[in-house]
């Protein structure tokens with residue numbers, strides 16, 4: 001079957017080329033139902049490059065030394081939906097069950113392992129700032145495979161409408177309303193931004209040494225894109241990087257059943273490292 005929005009057509013063979021590529025480079029499994037998504041997202045770029053065949057575009061991005069175009073393809077094919085205080089029970093749990101055990105001044109370390117445009121990491125930062133204080137040396141690492149979202153996360157500038165999800169007290173304390181050229185926007189205040197760093201990282205690839213010794217890891221709404229073997233390897237690797245007794249937060253539609261026995265499920269989607 002061929003799929004064609006506008007005048008670009010992808011054959012089965014071509015779809016499989018992109019399917020293998022994104023699996024190899026990101027561990028993402030593309031179901032056949034994603035054919036029109038692939039065509040829709042890649043065709044704009046192909047038109048810019050005046051390329052009319054997916055085989056030709058695939059050759060271009062897999063050419064040695066064309067890592068920029070390959071990164072573009074990864075950016076186009078990842079789904080980055082996120083928002084502030086998504087799944088707010090996780091943040092409540094953190095406030096009421098986790099952070100009370102840490103005094104101000106502790107070096108609390110958190111990882112937002114699929115941080116997308118940064119809302120998850122900044123939501124965490126607001127909670128940590130409230131509970132541990134701004135002068136404590138807590139840190140948050142945000143990582144994602146999509147370079148476009150990592151750059152947006154670093155900026156910390158969002159349409160004002162997104163601020164509706166942020167509790168009012170946090171909004172007043174940690175967010176600045178844009179003026180002039182930034183009117184209609186909201187900027188995350190440097191006083192929490194300075195505790196956070198964002199990096200480009202394929203979570204299914206090699207990890208730098210600073211990925212280590214976390215008190216909590218948020219791995220939310222990313223495992224849905226991976227097959228069972230990829231999930232098993234990933235969760236095992238992550239378990240090694242969480243302190244014993246630390247927590248892993250996963251998305252509400254995700255599970256560790258059949259994936260790992262190194263965590264105790266303390267609440268739905270909240271898991272504590274026991275092994």
Ligand SMILES: C[S@@+](CC[C@H](N)C(=O)[O-])C[C@H]1O[C@@H](n2cnc3c(N)ncnc32)[C@H](O)[C@@H]1O
Nearest residue numbers: 026078080082114116144145146202203220221
């Ligand atoms: C749906 S968003 C989830 C964002 C956030 N964790 C949340 O729950 O709101 C999934 C993110 O996973 C990222 N992603 C997908 N595959 C990845 C990989 N192999 N390594 C790192 N990030 C990946 C995507 O780029 C996307 O930003």
